[in-house]
Amino acid sequence: MNAQAPRRPSKPYRRPKKDPVRLLAFEALRAVDERAAYANLVLPPLLKKARENSGFEARDAALATELVYGTLRRQGTYDAIISACIDRPLREVDPPVLDVLALGAHQLLGTRIPTHAAVSASVELARVVLGDGRAKFVNAVLRKISRDDLDTWLQRVAPPYDEDAEDHLAVVHSHPRWVVSALWDALGGGRAGIEDLLEADNERPEVTLVARPGRSTAEELLDVLGEDSGLPGRWSPYAVRLTEGGEPGALDAVREGRAGVQDEGSQLVAIALANAPLEGSDTRWLDGCAGPGGKAALLAALAAGRGAALLAAEKQPHRARLVARALAGNPGPYQVIAADGTRPPWVPGSFDRVLVDVPCTGLGALRRRPEARWRRRPEDLEGFAPLQRGLLREAFHAVRVGGVVGYATCSPHPAETKAVVQDVLKGRGGPAVEAEWVDARPLMPGVPALGDGPDVQLWPHLHGTDAMYLALLRRTA
Numbered sequence: 001m002n003a004q005a006p007r008r009p010s011k012p013y014r015r016p017k018k019d020p021v022r023l024l025a026f027e028a029l030r031a032v033d034e035r036a037a038y039a040n041l042v043l044p045p046l047l048k049k050a051r052e053n054s055g056f057e058a059r060d061a062a063l064a065t066e067l068v069y070g071t072l073r074r075q076g077t078y079d080a081i082i083s084a085c086i087d088r089p090l091r092e093v094d095p096p097v098l099d100v101l102a103l104g105a106h107q108l109l110g111t112r113i114p115t116h117a118a119v120s121a122s123v124e125l126a127r128v129v130l131g132d133g134r135a136k137f138v139n140a141v142l143r144k145i146s147r148d149d150l151d152t153w154l155q156r157v158a159p160p161y162d163e164d165a166e167d168h169l170a171v172v173h174s175h176p177r178w179v180v181s182a183l184w185d186a187l188g189g190g191r192a193g194i195e196d197l198l199e200a201d202n203e204r205p206e207v208t209l210v211a212r213p214g215r216s217t218a219e220e221l222l223d224v225l226g227e228d229s230g231l232p233g234r235w236s237p238y239a240v241r242l243t244e245g246g247e248p249g250a251l252d253a254v255r256e257g258r259a260g261v262q263d264e265g266s267q268l269v270a271i272a273l274a275n276a277p278l279e280g281s282d283t284r285w286l287d288g289c290a291g292p293g294g295k296a297a298l299l300a301a302l303a304a305g306r307g308a309a310l311l312a313a314e315k316q317p318h319r320a321r322l323v324a325r326a327l328a329g330n331p332g333p334y335q336v337i338a339a340d341g342t343r344p345p346w347v348p349g350s351f352d353r354v355l356v357d358v359p360c361t362g363l364g365a366l367r368r369r370p371e372a373r374w375r376r377r378p379e380d381l382e383g384f385a386p387l388q389r390g391l392l393r394e395a396f397h398a399v400r401v402g403g404v405v406g407y408a409t410c411s412p413h414p415a416e417t418k419a420v421v422q423d424v425l426k427g428r429g430g431p432a433v434e435a436e437w438v439d440a441r442p443l444m445p446g447v448p449a450l451g452d453g454p455d456v457q458l459w460p461h462l463h464g465t466d467a468m469y470l471a472l473l474r475r476t477a
Helices: 020-034 039-053 058-073 075-084 095-109 115-129 132-145 150-157 165-173 177-187 191-201 218-225 264-275 294-304 317-327 379-398 418-426
Strands: 208-211 230-232 239-242 259-261 284-287 309-314 334-338 351-357 399-409 435-438 469-475
Touching: 020 039, 020 058, 020 095, 020 115, 039 058, 058 075, 058 095, 075 095, 075 132, 075 150, 075 165, 095 115, 095 132, 115 132, 150 165, 165 177, 165 191, 177 191, 208 218, 208 264, 208 294, 218 230, 218 239, 239 264, 259 294, 264 294, 264 351, 264 399, 264 469, 284 294, 294 309, 294 317, 294 334, 294 351, 309 317, 317 334, 351 379, 379 399, 379 418, 399 418, 418 469
Parallel strands: 284 309, 284 351, 309 334, 351 399
Antiparallel strands: 208 239, 208 259, 230 239, 399 469, 435 469
């Protein structure tokens, strides 16, 4: 009888190391998934709490931000790669496990974090939030992913372009197939243009400030920021672009409401409406969908410079409070009310200029809200259409004959842009409206590639802005 071999002493249990940066990123991703939250709303309070309680430094906040937004932007690509590394359908993997895997995949394929550090940090995170058993699964999958770089993986998991162009672009550029199709239809042209647009959607957008006229200037903001932290806007005379070192909250002008954070495309929409040619009175302006208040604040400042008054209306009371906060301190007369633009309380024909920046799918701001691309569905277009037509129709009722209406939306989808305007003008779904187009292109001087007009479509890859749409129309009867 053989003697029993001596049993090897078991390794002592080691507590997993808690990494506050990756724990915060995981917490943000869970909030996005479980509560349908938006990262741009979830992340700031998490970072603030971490700075106060965990001694977060600027580089920690930068890494956490990159992990969250990078993972969300590339979610479709990483899902395809993870799916190729497991022996079950992706839908059968628990969402928290997928979040840890996606965070790890982004560190391996989308950052310069060394491979061993990306794998070990992700496994430690899994041990903390999932337990040792599922951490072994995470370790096995990430080690498979780490064997190849992103380009090699894409060649493996994306169908060839010549066989299925839309599915190829969807996997390579991490957009749902229907969104790729919709954006391609809106953009027109060949492969280069759509690839440029999809790539722009996956880039980190610049933070852009607006200097509110009569209260601050772009020159003032640039002087305070200095050459290392601020650059002039490309198109708007009130815009300042922040570089990597720029921090909006550090500026007195922002804290005091004399300036704010606002995409340059949004600024151009407000400026174009304010500068549209008008005969007769020009004393009463309306922002009929004012929340959260960026365009309303700029319009109020522009109106004040001409002795005009702005009425800012927002249906949701909590968003109306955001509008009031954005307009606080404006030197000219203004009023903020909670009101439904489809059932307005104001007297018809009482405004000279009206803006309706209508609720939409947000397909034009996917670089800022990357999670929106995974939440939206094609049927959402039909859901928004009646509201968009109703708001535009009531905008024409609100403006006087000879006055100008601006219809804006942060979506380039034809069903939310030109089709809505044409439906209202032709009386589809309601009485026809008597109006004529105003060419918006001359009202954005210096901005190239604005299309054939008279309406305007901005693009991230062409203009560095969100994909804002603007149609200007003058009521004729």
